[in-house]
Amino acid sequence: MTGIVVDRAAESKDSPLQRFARHFDWVLFGDVVLLCGIGLVMVYSASLRFGNPEVYFGKQLTAFLIGMAALFVLATVNYQVFSQYPKFLFFISVSILALVLAAGTSYRGTRAWFTAGPFSFQPSEISKLLVILLLGIWCSRNIKEMRHLKSLAVPFFIVLCHIILILLQPDFGSILVYMPVLLAVLYAAGARLAHLSVLLLYGLVAAAVLLAHTALSLSARLMQGSEFWAMIYHGTEISKEFLIVQAVLGGIVLFSWWLSRQLRFRVPGIYFLSFFLIVAAGWSSASLFLNSLKEYQRKRLDVFLMPSLDPSGAGYHVIQSEVALGSGRIFGKGLFSGTQSQLGFLPEQHTDFIFSVLGEELGFVFSAFVMLLYLVLLLRAVRIAGDSRDHFGSLVAIGIAVMFAFYIFMNLAMVMGLAPITGLPLPFLSYGGSAMISSLAAVGLLLSIHVRRFTH
């Protein structure tokens, strides 16, 4: 505490710029710049085999510079200004997603990009940050009410709007991040675990129904042989069977309630009712969603949920990725000398599988170092959340931290063969301008929250 007092005494004499520099989170900034630098080199290496690495490098460098500009602007601007216009932010976020559906360009069946000349931009990357800001605004304003279940409705609605709009593109990978971010922000804002588990259950049921539908639609033999599975399959869509399945489900819950009463367990009936309602809600939203899918979107969903359907074989990709990482051993094969990467055995090596290139060419020592840089990033973000002077800053920092954590975990687990292939990029390393800019902008927000931690 005395240190802070001394600091404050010194502060008054300094110019604003000096103060800014003193309170600036140099560790976080340096950490991120280092990651971006490594990322640029790896993108260059990974795109060598495409014949025009300077193009990839140049585009990524441009994105980095734009991102740095965004970072500095956001770090300088007081983040609190965002908290004053929640409706405006929501309008922007939703409308760019709607606009991209109307006027965006398609790539591989997904309408997710705005294109202008050689540049293209993915609006869902901006929406992601806007959603974090929106969640932060709403939860900080209602921080006292967060223990009530009904307070969760608005954050849930915000996220649901975005998820639906992104599903229409359809970009299944991009919606994944919303759930952990929502849960983490609500958790940090003080929501009760029981209430969060309601959300979690809802999400799990919806995901399970989607997965079951896809799996069943691919195993015709199982369905032909069994009325039960055929019934479940048809029940995953809005249909006569859907009602039957829901009725059976309701019957099971009712029976359990009756049974628990008979066994003298004092469980209030409301629990059974809400359980049934949550499951039914999750199921219905999944079914509604399935019914609204067009044929090509359904195909994309199939491939997303069952990567083994991919003709080139997702299993093959994971194995090649593990081989690439492992063959780097402790010190790597040398920069630009990876055989798995330079001979094209890795899929999407400049984007999703960039860490495999890094691991192959630079080995365990360096990959572990890069993982350490990521850990520093996340710990700084959590620390910034703890140091923030207001709830809004804390919650936004938590949202950003969890967003980064989710991407990093999912991507690293994927390239190491621990998670399914979801196509999530690795922040700061993967090639991709939109993600680079939005990541740096997110860091700018963190820095802004950090630098203003003492200003009341």
Add this chain to the structure above:
Amino acid sequence: MSIGNSDFETRLTNLTVILACGFGLLLARLFYLQVVRGETLRTIAESNRTSLISERAPRGLILDRDGRVLADRRPTFVVLFTPLDVEREVLDKAKMKLSSILGFTPEELAEKLRPALKRASLVRLADRVSRPVAFALAEQLPSLPGITVANEMQRRYPNGNLACHALGYLGQISRREYERLRAQGYQPDWLIGKAGLEKVFDNVLRGEYGGMRMEVDAAGRSIKIIDRKEPLAGYQVRTTLDLDIQSAAEAGLAGAGKAGAVVALDPRNGDILAFASAPGYDPNAFVHVRGEELEDEESVGKIVNRPDLPLFNRAIQGLYAPGSVFKIVDAAAALESRRIPPEESYFCPGYFWLGGPGGKKFLCWKKEGHGRMGLKDGLIHSCNVYFYNMSLKLGPDPIESLAGKFGLGRPTGVGIPGEKAGFVPGRKMFTDGRRRWFDGDTLNMAIGQGTVLFSPMQAAQLAAAVASRGKIYRPNFLKDIRNPSGELVQRGVPELLGQVRMSPDTWDFLDAALIEVVERGTAQNCRIPGVRVAGKTGTAQNPHGDDHAWFVAYAPAGDPVIAVCVLVEHGKHGSSAAAPIARKVLLAALGSPESPAPGAAPLSAGSGEEQE
């Protein structure tokens, strides 16, 4: 939730712990992949990026004892296919051209191309392509994407059928062979020796395959050559065969026009001088060159399916009753027993009546009878009745035991695979008590009928043993092995398997009697003026048709350099069918002109008197 709010701090700590655990897990996985499994995965990555193109080594030469070529090689072409990213239309057109030039059906071609297109790896589309076909391909090369025509040395047998059963043939390595030989560096698409010397010496003949290690990308495209190993030609194997003797033997058999076998040995060391089995086959058919028609269109399929079984190696796999050839053993056993005086004679009326259980009439081959015969005359004229009487007196055991000493009833140990053991009967046959040895069995055994079975190789070894006075050598094919630069690697060594010990008188008697067989007995067809030839005919009864004709001989008696056995299936009489062939072989070996050498006749006549 102001700063310092303990609930918020707890929740932050919880989040941090979750993060740290996740990172710990990922780091552990990274360590496992890169450090624990790094070596394994590095190997996989290496095999990912490299593709081996093996280059076959020229197979070593096989020579006769004087260095004349039995098997050499010649340049042919191979057609390789590297899958490239070609449009389907172009590929389809190329496929049509390929199938018309190479003579594959579209289905065959599709089958051959399948692994290439599926795994994007290089395949050998066709081995052994003739020059015209290769040139036709070369002309069309611009419109045949991915096709390469390369040069490769290919096995050739310049003499066609000659010595085919000794040489053997080549064939694609089978799955089972590959499993067994993989450790020695064999690859799945290799040609290996499947029979004969090609098989026995495959290890030295094959040489060291060379090859290129190519760096390939994920689509299988070759990026660059990593390294290259020149193939090393196989070692040269000099056999003990003598091209002249071999040719004479095969010409003789061909002249007889029947199936049969000739084996000629050097009685001084067991060297195999000739090794022939008729009918033969052209081993070139097994390395058929695409686009070259073989003479009389002999294809592997035809060879395998011919009813006269050309692949059957009669010299070591054919078993025949030796007939009167076995009387050599009888006579030796009689003399060694000291119980049968050579002068003791029996009257031959043309048959022999055996009384007692199993008794019946046993015939001599000469219906009108030989008259009174002693041991020597009995042997010279091959009188069955003498041997019936003598063997009854002697009993079967001494004969069986001596036959065993001569190595009969066991494989001779000649190196090439598939040799049959033959059979010598005896009382030991009936141990289960259901049947016992009858005198009739003794009679049949004495004249080499019934269950006695020799392979031509065994008969030749018997002749060689008599010629060398008891030395049983392992029949040997190998003279020496030299590496491509001519340095001696291995020398064939005579191996004495055993020694039949009999009194000099017995040997002298056999020599003299067998000479007289040729001079005035059953084998006069084999007389060579100026050379003392010792021999014995045989006629093996055969329930399936005409009798098989045998003749064994060695020359020159006293200082023999060659022992020969001739078998002609269904040749009826050893004297008429087999002996003339043996004569040709002996002439080729001894280099004697057809006309009598000066001073030779008296020598021959004199020796006859000497032996009396």
